[in-house]
Amino acid sequence: MEAAGSRVHLDNGGRAVLHPLARQAVLQALDDGWADPRRLHAEGRRAARLIDGAREAVAAVLGARTEEVRFTPGHTAALHRAVVAGAAGRRRAGDRIVVGATERAAVLHAAELAGEPVKVPVDVLGRVDAEAFAEAVAGSGVALAALQHANGEVGTVQPVERAHEAARAAGVPLLVDAGASLGHVVVPGTWDLLAADPADWGGPSGVGVLAARQRVRLAATGPEDPEPWAPGGVSVPLAFAAAVALQAVRADLDEAAARRRSLVDRIRAAVADVPDVEVVGDPDGRLPHVVTFSFLYVDGEALVTELDREGFAVGSGSACTASTLEPSHVLAAMGVLTHGNVRIALDRTTTPDDVGRFLAVLPGAVSRVRERLGVHGL
Amino acid sequence: MEAAGSRVHLDNGGRAVLHPLARQAVLQALDDGWADPRRLHAEGRRAARLIDGAREAVAAVLGARTEEVRFTPGHTAALHRAVVAGAAGRRRAGDRIVVGATERAAVLHAAELAGEPVKVPVDVLGRVDAEAFAEAVAGSGVALAALQHANGEVGTVQPVERAHEAARAAGVPLLVDAGASLGHVVVPGTWDLLAADPADWGGPSGVGVLAARQRVRLAATGPEDPEPWAPGGVSVPLAFAAAVALQAVRADLDEAAARRRSLVDRIRAAVADVPDVEVVGDPDGRLPHVVTFSFLYVDGEALVTELDREGFAVGSGSACTASTLEPSHVLAAMGVLTHGNVRIALDRTTTPDDVGRFLAVLPGAVSRVRERLGVHGL
Incomplete structure (x- = not known):
C-alpha cells in the first residue's frame, strides 16, 4: 500500500x-x-x-x-x-x-x-x-x-x-x-x-x-x-x-518562503475547485508554507487515512492526533467548519511535482470518502 | 594540558x-x-x-x-x-x-x-x-x-x-x-x-x-x-x-557488575592509604561501580580540577556542578564530611589500567591541592 x-x-x-x-x-x-x-x-x-x-x-x-x-x-x-x-x-x-x-x-x-x-x-x-x-x-x-x-x-x-x-x-x-x-x-x-x-x-x-x-x-x-x-x-x-x-x-529564508508561498497559492486555487470545500485562514497575511481546508460531508481522519494510502502524509488541524480526537479549538474560535479538515505544511524540500501529484489525487480521495459515508452526487 | x-x-x-x-x-x-x-x-x-x-x-x-x-x-x-x-x-x-x-x-x-x-x-x-x-x-x-x-x-x-x-x-x-x-x-x-x-x-x-x-x-x-x-x-x-x-x-549485567565491583574494591583499599581520608558509603550493600571518598583539608572542586588537568574526569557528589555549589544534602544527611568530596563512577568500559593510572596520580593531586591551601605536613 x-x-x-x-x-x-x-x-x-x-x-x-x-x-x-x-x-x-x-x-x-x-x-x-x-x-x-x-x-x-x-x-x-x-x-x-x-x-x-x-x-x-x-x-x-x-x-x-x-x-x-x-x-x-x-x-x-x-x-x-x-x-x-x-x-x-x-x-x-x-x-x-x-x-x-x-x-x-x-x-x-x-x-x-x-x-x-x-x-x-x-x-x-x-x-x-x-x-x-x-x-x-x-x-x-x-x-x-x-x-x-x-x-x-x-x-x-x-x-x-x-x-x-x-x-x-x-x-x-x-x-x-x-x-x-x-x-x-x-x-x-x-x-x-x-x-x-x-x-x-x-x-x-x-x-x-x-x-x-x-x-x-x-x-x-x-x-x-x-x-x-x-x-x-x-x-x-x-x-x-x-x-x-x-x-x-x-x-535562504526568503527564497524558501517565496518558493513555498507560490506552491501554497497553487494549492489554494486548485482546492477551491473541489465541491463543498472551505479554504481556511488569511489568504494574504499568512505563513508561506501552511494551508488548511475543510470539506463538507467528510471526516478529517478518514481523509487523512485515504490520502495516506495514496502515499501522501497530511495533517488535520490539532484534531489529527491519535490521542486527541476533539475538534480543533482554533477552527472553533474562527467559527469555521471543524470537521473534514486537512492541513498541508510544505517542507523546504517539497517540489512542484509533489504538489502536482497531490492535487491530482485529492479530489478522488474526497469523493471516495464521501461515497463511503453515503454522500452521493453532491 | x-x-x-x-x-x-x-x-x-x-x-x-x-x-x-x-x-x-x-x-x-x-x-x-x-x-x-x-x-x-x-x-x-x-x-x-x-x-x-x-x-x-x-x-x-x-x-x-x-x-x-x-x-x-x-x-x-x-x-x-x-x-x-x-x-x-x-x-x-x-x-x-x-x-x-x-x-x-x-x-x-x-x-x-x-x-x-x-x-x-x-x-x-x-x-x-x-x-x-x-x-x-x-x-x-x-x-x-x-x-x-x-x-x-x-x-x-x-x-x-x-x-x-x-x-x-x-x-x-x-x-x-x-x-x-x-x-x-x-x-x-x-x-x-x-x-x-x-x-x-x-x-x-x-x-x-x-x-x-x-x-x-x-x-x-x-x-x-x-x-x-x-x-x-x-x-x-x-x-x-x-x-x-x-x-x-x-x-551481561552480572559480568559487568563483578568486574566493576572488584575495581571499586581496589580503589577503596588504595584510597584508604591516603592520609586523612574518609571512604563514604556502605562497603558491602552498594552499587558495583560507585565509590565516594572525602579528603580533609581539601576543596572538592579544586581536586576535581586538579585531577582533570591530569587527564581524569571525576565527580564530586551533588556539589560538583557549575550551578549548584552547595554542599551535598546526601553527605550532610549521613553526617559525614561534605567537603573535599570525590565520586568515582566506573563505566562498563573502564579498565584495570585506567584505575591503576588514577590511583597512581591521586595521592599527588591531593597533596598539591593541600599544599596550595597551605596545609603542610599532615
Whole structure:
C-alpha cells in the first residue's frame, strides 16, 4: 500500500522532515557533547561550550542576547514555563492573563492555572483584533499577555507589533509564540518573552526554545532549581542540532518562503475547485508554507487515512492526533467548519511535482470518502 | 594540558559514556522515527512503533507491562511527575509523603509542594532504617512513600523490598527511584511507581523512564493533557536509544557488575592509604561501580580540577556542578564530611589500567591541592 520511495510528506507543521545538517549535528554532538554541561571537567566544559554556542546562534537569529535564550525539553514546556513564570513574576500587578483565542493549548492551559484568562476573539480568518487586544492588555490587574506570531494550524499571522506596542504602553510583558513561524519567516523583535519550536524548522523534536528579555522577571514557580525551565537539563545534541538547523534555514529564508508561498497559492486555487470545500485562514497575511481546508460531508481522519494510502502524509488541524480526537479549538474560535479538515505544511524540500501529484489525487480521495459515508452526487 | 587520547572518564554516574549501540540507535531512529508518533499517517505510525517497541523492551527488563512504562523528558521529570501525580491520586488518604533523607532533590522538592515531607533518616553508611521507614509509612494520612533503590552519590543500596512490604501493608504506593541502579544491578519488582535514568546506563540524556503499576492511580495535576508525563511528547530517537542501551547492558549485567565491583574494591583499599581520608558509603550493600571518598583539608572542586588537568574526569557528589555549589544534602544527611568530596563512577568500559593510572596520580593531586591551601605536613 505504501510505496516507500514515492511518499510525499506534507505534514511538516510542528514536525518537519529533519534537516540533513541537523542529523549531522546530532551525531557530532553525541560524540563531543554527551557529558553533563554542568560538570567542571573537560568533558563537561566541552558540552557546555556546545550548548552555549547553540544559545548564541539562536540568539543571533532572534536579535537577542545569548543569556536571554534557554533551551527547554520542548515547545510545549517553553510555553508553559513562559506563562507560569512570567505571570508569577508580575504577581504584584495582578493575575489576569490576556491571550488570543487561537493560542496553543499549552498557553491556554497554563493561563487557566491563574484563573480564567481574558480571551481576545479572532475573526473568521483567524486574526485577533489588534484594538481589542490593546484594550484587554490595558485593563486592570493584567500580569501577562500572550499572542502567537502565526497560527500553525491555519497559517494566519497575528499583529504582534501592534500588540507589543499596546503591551509596552501598559507595562505588561508580551509572550510571542513563534512556534509556527521561526525558521519560515522573519520574527519581529517585538516580544518580551518568546517561545519557539525547533521541530517545526527541521531541527529535532525533544527540545524547545524559551527567550526572555533581561528586563523580564521570571519568578521561581517551585522549590529552588538552578534551571527551572529545564529541570535536569536538556539534551545537548538536540539543542545543538536545533541551532544548526535554524542557521541553515535562516540562510535562504526568503527564497524558501517565496518558493513555498507560490506552491501554497497553487494549492489554494486548485482546492477551491473541489465541491463543498472551505479554504481556511488569511489568504494574504499568512505563513508561506501552511494551508488548511475543510470539506463538507467528510471526516478529517478518514481523509487523512485515504490520502495516506495514496502515499501522501497530511495533517488535520490539532484534531489529527491519535490521542486527541476533539475538534480543533482554533477552527472553533474562527467559527469555521471543524470537521473534514486537512492541513498541508510544505517542507523546504517539497517540489512542484509533489504538489502536482497531490492535487491530482485529492479530489478522488474526497469523493471516495464521501461515497463511503453515503454522500452521493453532491 | 588535556591529552585527549589518554583521558580517563570516571564520572559516569547519571551521565555515562554513550553506549555505541545507543549512538547507532539514535541514528536509525532519526531516519525512521522523526515523525510525530501521535499522527495517523504512515510516518507517524512508524514512529509510534519505535516508541512502543522501546516501552516494551524497558518493560521486559523491569518485569512490567508495556502499558505501565512511559518515557518522560528526563529522570528529574519522571521523579517529579511520580511524586506529584502519585500523591494527588491519593488525596483522599491524606497528603503526607514519606521519603528517605537521601532521595534526589527532585523527589524532595516535589514532596515539599504537598507540605513538609516525613524524612526517614539514614545511618552513617547512608542506609535508611527499614523499621523507621515502615513505621513512618504506617502513620496516618500518608499518600505516598519514596525510596531510592540505591544512592547515586555514595552507592549505598536501600532496603526497598522491606519498604515495599511495609507500604503494601499500609496500602501506600511506593515510588522506587532506580535512577542510579537500573542497568547496573537487577532492580527488584517491589515497586508501585518507578523512575529510571537512561543517561546513567549508557543511553542518551534528555529522556527518562516512569513506570506505574496499573493499580496505581496517577491523578491529573493540571488541565487536561493526553500525555501529562511528557507534555508535547518526548524524542523518539532518544527513547529508542535508551531502550537499546538498556537491552545491551542487561545482556551481561552480572559480568559487568563483578568486574566493576572488584575495581571499586581496589580503589577503596588504595584510597584508604591516603592520609586523612574518609571512604563514604556502605562497603558491602552498594552499587558495583560507585565509590565516594572525602579528603580533609581539601576543596572538592579544586581536586576535581586538579585531577582533570591530569587527564581524569571525576565527580564530586551533588556539589560538583557549575550551578549548584552547595554542599551535598546526601553527605550532610549521613553526617559525614561534605567537603573535599570525590565520586568515582566506573563505566562498563573502564579498565584495570585506567584505575591503576588514577590511583597512581591521586595521592599527588591531593597533596598539591593541600599544599596550595597551605596545609603542610599532615
